[in-house]
Amino acid sequence: MGSSRVDPIRGRRREAGQLVAPYILILPSLLLAFWIIGYPIWDLTDMSLHSVTRFGQLKEFSGLANFSHLIAEPLFLECLIRTLVWTFAVVGGTVLLSIPIALILADDFVGRRVLRVIIMLPWAVSLTMSGIVWRWALNGQSGMLNATLYDFGLMKQPITWLATADTAFPIEIAIGILVSIPFSVTVFLGGLSSLPREIFEAARIDGASGWQRWRFLTFPLIRPFINIVLVLNFIYVFNSFPLIWVMTQGDPANSTDILVTWLYKLAFRYGKLDIASALSIVMFLILLAFTVVYAVLAMRNEREAG
Amino acid sequence: MSRAGRSVVYWLILSPLVLIILFPFAVMISTAIRPRAEILVFPPVWLPKEIRLQNFVDMWQAVGFGQALVNSVIVSAGATALCLIVAIPAAYATSRMVFRGRRLFRQFLLVTQMLSPIVLVLGIFRLMVKMGLVDQLYALVLCYAAFNLAFAVWMLQAYFRTIPKELEEAAMLDGASTFQRLWMVFLPLAAPALGVTATFVFIYCWNEFVLALTLLRSNENFTLTFQIFSLVGGRYSIEWDNVMAATLLASVPVAIVFAKLQRYLVSGLALGAIK
Numbered sequence: 001m002g003s004s005r006v007d008p009i010r011g012r013r014r015e016a017g018q019l020v021a022p023y024i025l026i027l028p029s030l031l032l033a034f035w036i037i038g039y040p041i042w043d044l045t046d047m048s049l050h051s052v053t054r055f056g057q058l059k060e061f062s063g064l065a066n067f068s069h070l071i072a073e074p075l076f077l078e079c080l081i082r083t084l085v086w087t088f089a090v091v092g093g094t095v096l097l098s099i100p101i102a103l104i105l106a107d108d109f110v111g112r113r114v115l116r117v118i119i120m121l122p123w124a125v126s127l128t129m130s131g132i133v134w135r136w137a138l139n140g141q142s143g144m145l146n147a148t149l150y151d152f153g154l155m156k157q158p159i160t161w162l163a164t165a166d167t168a169f170p171i172e173i174a175i176g177i178l179v180s181i182p183f184s185v186t187v188f189l190g191g192l193s194s195l196p197r198e199i200f201e202a203a204r205i206d207g208a209s210g211w212q213r214w215r216f217l218t219f220p221l222i223r224p225f226i227n228i229v230l231v232l233n234f235i236y237v238f239n240s241f242p243l244i245w246v247m248t249q250g251d252p253a254n255s256t257d258i259l260v261t262w263l264y265k266l267a268f269r270y271g272k273l274d275i276a277s278a279l280s281i282v283m284f285l286i287l288l289a290f291t292v293v294y295a296v297l298a299m300r301n302e303r304e305a306g
Numbered sequence: 307m308s309r310a311g312r313s314v315v316y317w318l319i320l321s322p323l324v325l326i327i328l329f330p331f332a333v334m335i336s337t338a339i340r341p342r343a344e345i346l347v348f349p350p351v352w353l354p355k356e357i358r359l360q361n362f363v364d365m366w367q368a369v370g371f372g373q374a375l376v377n378s379v380i381v382s383a384g385a386t387a388l389c390l391i392v393a394i395p396a397a398y399a400t401s402r403m404v405f406r407g408r409r410l411f412r413q414f415l416l417v418t419q420m421l422s423p424i425v426l427v428l429g430i431f432r433l434m435v436k437m438g439l440v441d442q443l444y445a446l447v448l449c450y451a452a453f454n455l456a457f458a459v460w461m462l463q464a465y466f467r468t469i470p471k472e473l474e475e476a477a478m479l480d481g482a483s484t485f486q487r488l489w490m491v492f493l494p495l496a497a498p499a500l501g502v503t504a505t506f507v508f509i510y511c512w513n514e515f516v517l518a519l520t521l522l523r524s525n526e527n528f529t530l531t532f533q534i535f536s537l538v539g540g541r542y543s544i545e546w547d548n549v550m551a552a553t554l555l556a557s558v559p560v561a562i563v564f565a566k567l568q569r570y571l572v573s574g575l576a577l578g579a580i581k
Contacts (some may be wrong), residue, residue: 021484022405025395029455030411032392036452037418040429047429056432097323104320110313117565118324121331124561126513128531129553132538133330136337136546144333147350178326239422242515246535260424267428268520276428283425291420295413 041284047277054271066278073275075254075262082169083238083258090176090240091233094184095226097177102188103218123182131246134175138162138247162248165255172244172256176237184229191225192218224297231294235287259283334557337550338362345546365551373526374533381443381529382511385450386504389458392451394500397462398488402471419456423449424516431520441523449521450511457510458503465499466492502570509560530556 048066051059070076105116122130137144140160149155162168195218203213241260244250250257250265257265259279266276307315332352337345338361340354366372400408423430430449431440439445469492477491493500518532528536534552538544 017484018403019405022399022403022408025399025403026411028392029396029459030414032388032448032452033414033418033455036430036433036448037421037426040426040433043432044426044429101320101323104316107312107316109309109316111317115317115320115324118327119320120565121327121561124564125330125557126515126531126560128513128515128535129557130330132534132549132553133334135538136550137330137333139546142346142350144329144336144350144352147352150349151352181323235420235422239424241422241424245515245519246538249539264424264427264516267431273428280425280428284421287420287425288417291417294420295416 044277044280044284047273048281050274052273052277054273056273066274067282070275070278070282075257076279078254079257079259079262082256083260086169086173086176086258087234087237089173090180090237091230093173093177094180094233095229098181098184098188098229099226101181102185102192103214105185106189106192119185120182122179123186127179127240127242128246130175130179131243135162135247138171163252165252168248168252169256172247175247176240176243179243180233180237184233187225187229188222191222195221224300227297228294231290231297235290235294238287238290334550334554337546338554340547342545342547361547361551362555365548365555368545368548369537369552370525370528370533371530371552371555374528374530377443377527378512378530381446381450382508384443384447385454385511386507388447388451389454389507390500390504393455393458393462393503394493395488396455397459397466398492400459401463401466402474415456415459418453419460421453422516423453423514427516427520430517434521440521441527443527445521446511446514446517446529449517450507450514454507454510458507461503461506462496462499466496469495502567505563505567509564512560 047056047058049061049063051062051065053059101119105112105119125133138161140146140158140163143161145161146155146158149159159167161171199217200213203217208216239260241264244256244258244261245264248256250261254262260283263276263279263283266272266279336352336354339357339359340361341356341358344351344354344356396411399405400412434440434445437445439448473495474487474491477487482490512529513531514529515531515535518529519535522528522532525533525536534549534556537549537552
């Protein structure tokens with residue numbers, strides 16, 4: 001062993017190995033990602049710039065025609081607006097509810113462990129399963145929500161919650177918030193537990209009220225966590241497909257369609273592949289923009305941390 | 307406020323939320339155990355006249371639960387294994403080695419993490435048609451591994467950084483190759499992190515919906531999640547007792563594992579997101 005360390009040729013070979021090694025190590029992951037994620041992005045881009053038959057054959061180059069067809073679809077604007085309402089309502093509702101819940105769960109009280117487990121429960125059940133159970137619970141004839149309202153004398157006629165445009169979408173937003181709370185609470189709890197305890201003691205001794213401690217200490221300190229929860233939730237909720245698909249499939253009469261469910265129908269039900277590919281690219285660009293925001297936020301945290 | 311007073315106030319504040327969270331579980335149980343004659347009635351009632359556990363046995367047969375369960379295990383285990391095999395070396399490189407393009411690689415991972423399959427589903431479907439993998443479980447294995455790659459690398463590199471470098475340096479002085487260092491010194495130390503990461507990838511695969519909906523065609527290939535959905539989607543008469551029994555049976559094991567491991571996810575996420 002000792003001799004190899006002074007041997008200049010072996011030493012150089014080892015150096016070269018050190019230089020190439022990281023690239024060999026990351027190569028398989030690059031290949032898999034380019035194959036399964038990169039190729040479809042390229043394919044969709046290509047398709048969005050050509051005329052396409054119902055069966056997916058590319059015809060002549062058509063520039064941005066598919067994109068202008070997409071924008072001309074009346075449902076596009078409708079679904080875009082509904083997606084924004086859905087995303088802002090679910091993310092906003094989630095964050096507004098999660099902060100007080102996390103503040104409570106971070107405090108010391110009787111039954112805290114039980115309460116933590118209960119609050120986290122919706123996270124443990126998949127979105128598909130939650131959607132199925134809620135669809136049955138909201139059933140117009142025999143759903144248990146109707147049963148409960150009936151038992152308390154709050155209802156005379158059965159309400160078909162998901163078959164009525166006025167109730168279906170708000171209910172889906174509420175369930176969206178419910179299933180997003182656990183993740184956000186968890187991140188906030190992690191943030192709260194990382195705060196130095198001494199400054200809160202000092203503030204209390206100096207006579208700061210609960211509100212002042214929140215406004216001038218807790219809130220600024222967990223701000224980075226709020227930012228990250230906002231961006232991550234925005235991306236998850238924007239992409240959220242199973243809940244709406246399972247509960248209403250975008251119906252009645254497209255009144256609960258958001259971009260992802262409409263995209264699925266365009267591609268696999270209506271066979272409008274040209275518009276579907278254009279929409280995929282538009283959504284990809286929206287997500288890319290958000291990823292950049294996230295990366296900037298994450299990097300700023302990194303810089304502040306170290 | 308005293309601790310007791312605080313406890314009462316906190317529980318009161320959160321009680322509406324607790325009720326709403328527990329409500330679907332109560333619905334699942336209440337429907338899964340009742341005889342079919344007591345399901346489609348108005349006004350509906352919470353407690354059935356008869357508790358019928360035979361429902362679970364009947365459901366297993368009627369739904370094809372066993373086959374779907376096997377499919378889900380195959381897909382999830384296969385995808386998790388593939389994902390880790392590819393992610394471990396990448397995470398090792400990004401956490402241990404300095405090389406040109408490391409930053410770029412991490413940003414690339416971030417972008418793939420943000421993409422949900424639904425946005426690319428049409429492109430993925432066309433890719434699988436081209437490769438002749440439609441209605442084959444391999445298609446799901448490949449997709450799930452690829453879409454979990456970023457998460458796995460992210461989690462692993464966060465843990466890998468906490469393993470002291472000295473052990474590997476000692477192994478290097480003893481003349482061990484990069485591969486030997488990774489395989490014999492590093493991985494045994496990283497075993498807990500691998501276990502946690504594998505579990506989360508597995509649960510993702512277990513629960514995944516959009517790709518199964520798009521890529522699977524014949525009943526005998528359906529994964530559990532998709533099989534249960536197919537009992538509800540596009541049918542005129544839905545046998546809700548079977549559906550609820552199946553949902554219950556499919557959710558509870560995952561829920562228990564998840565509840566036990568969730569704090570690891572938090573620390574991993576925190577490490578990955580903040581650092």
